[in-house]
Amino acid sequence: EPEVTQTPSHQVTQMGQEVILRCVPISNHLYFYWYRQILGQKVEFLVSFYNNEISEKSEIFDDQFSVERPDGSNFTLKIRSTKLEDSAMYFCASSEMYRVGEETQYFGPGTRLLVL
Amino acid sequence: RKEVEQDPGPFNVPEGATVAFNCTYSNSASQSFFWYRQDCRKEPKLLMSVYSSGNEDGRFTAQLNRASQYISLLIRDSKLSDSATYLCVVNGGYGQNFVFGPGTRLSVLP
Numbered sequence: 001e002p003e004v005t006q007t008p009s010h011q012v013t014q015m016g017q018e019v020i021l022r023c024v025p026i027s028n029h030l031y032f033y034w035y036r037q038i039l040g041q042k043v044e045f046l047v048s049f050y051n052n053e054i055s056e057k058s059e060i061f062d063d064q065f066s067v068e069r070p071d072g073s074n075f076t077l078k079i080r081s082t083k084l085e086d087s088a089m090y091f092c093a094s095s096e097m098y099r100v101g102e103e104t105q106y107f108g109p110g111t112r113l114l115v116l
Numbered sequence: 117r118k119e120v121e122q123d124p125g126p127f128n129v130p131e132g133a134t135v136a137f138n139c140t141y142s143n144s145a146s147q148s149f150f151w152y153r154q155d156c157r158k159e160p161k162l163l164m165s166v167y168s169s170g171n172e173d174g175r176f177t178a179q180l181n182r183a184s185q186y187i188s189l190l191i192r193d194s195k196l197s198d199s200a201t202y203l204c205v206v207n208g209g210y211g212q213n214f215v216f217g218p219g220t221r222l223s224v225l226p
Binding site: 058 | 160207
């Protein structure tokens, strides 16, 4: 069964450093997403991406964040200058379509980011 | 008002019990509804989509009441493996993002 993959599984970084989280969505999916989950809290939407551009973003997704699809398979989330409060699990998701009944999102296993 | 609210939990039930989870959402424009389960420190995994007419998948039954903006999940004959956090998820109206509830934790006890 096809699945979303993410690397690395864990990342530890110093405050102020840049990090890049990588995702490989399911191959025939067209919509890609990043969510985050701070420990003990709910899953929160960051950004959605379609046709090589951002289609929607939350207020969490400020200028420190960017997303890119550098090739036909990878989808990346970059945090330019990490803050302590960026420590969280980051989930990538993908969906085949965005139409009622076909928009189920499938999640990757996550990258646990710890900012020291 | 929070966008998606769920029973606070946790629910501790014996094996074989029937347990029901409730969820309410605030955005009347939401079109799609789901239950996901999340095991500790893992990703959310789709349990089932929720359709207007209600739907059943084995021991799991989901109901949707659009007028009341209410979603439910019923688990019959609960198993130890059902222990997880159950997430109520709705789409953000005409947006693409999913809005997650805080989850309700279920522990099925032997």
